[in-house]
Amino acid sequence: GSDYSLDLRVPFASSDAEDGEMTMTASASTLKGTFAADLSFRNAPAEKLLEVFFSDETALSFRAPMNGDVNAAGTLTTGLDALVLNLSFGQGELRFRDHVLPVEKIALKAEHDIAAHQMKIVDLDYGLGGVTGRLHGILGYDAMGPGISALNFELEGPSVRIDLPAVFESMLPIGEHRLAGIYKIPERTVEVNSVSVKLFDTVLS
Numbered sequence: 001g002s003d004y005s006l007d008l009r010v011p012f013a014s015s016d017a018e019d020g021e022m023t024m025t026a027s028a029s030t031l032k033g034t035f036a037a038d039l040s041f042r043n044a045p046a047e048k049l050l051e052v053f054f055s056d057e058t059a060l061s062f063r064a065p066m067n068g069d070v071n072a073a074g075t076l077t078t079g080l081d082a083l084v085l086n087l088s089f090g091q092g093e094l095r096f097r098d099h100v101l102p103v104e105k106i107a108l109k110a111e112h113d114i115a116a117h118q119m120k121i122v123d124l125d126y127g128l129g130g131v132t133g134r135l136h137g138i139l140g141y142d143a144m145g146p147g148i149s150a151l152n153f154e155l156e157g158p159s160v161r162i163d164l165p166a167v168f169e170s171m172l173p174i175g176e177h178r179l180a181g182i183y184k185i186p187e188r189t190v191e192v193n194s195v196s197v198k199l200f201d202t203v204l205s
Contacts, residue, residue: 005025024040085110109121138155176198
């Protein structure tokens with residue numbers, strides 16, 4: 001026949017949390033020259049996903065349970081074309097070198113254009129180390145072999161709440177904000193091209 005299908009289940013054992021799993025349903029048509037795959041995650045370890053994109057996982061790690069779905073589509077000649085992500089992450093930690101950032105929650109809805117090396121962040125709802133807010137925008141990247149050499153970002157959001165008692169006596173509300181720049185992964189440096197923040201009734205840029 002010209003149509004093929006595949007069902008796959010990958011279990012994840014955990015010593016300190018509920019066991020998780022990843023399931024995949026994939027199909028391909030040689031007549032149409034297309035394929036599609038639907039992946040579902042339940043309490044899957046997020047650090048395994050990072051290893052696919054970052055070759056130096058010792059510098060950056062993200063440990064949190066992951067739930068949700070990823071839908072992939074492409075052609076048999078050009079390969080993977082697009083991804084649609086609807087993922088959520090529970091409590092955990094984001095570690096970069098010697099810095100650790102507690103993760104309360106992350107919920108991501110995004111559309112990934114493989115050919116354009118670009119991800120459209122439809123909605124990012126986050127709580128990280130006492131900072132909560134929402135973002136949307138564009139995240140681009142430059143590929144380097146199997147990994148990524150740089151991340152370009154143009155992000156904006158309606159508000160941020162900063163609750164850091166060790167730094168501020170009271171909760172600090174930030175209004176509309178925009179941020180654009182580039183993170184160079186080999187150099188581990190961030191270049192901010194533009195920033196705009198509304199603090200109380202004043203816009204800072």
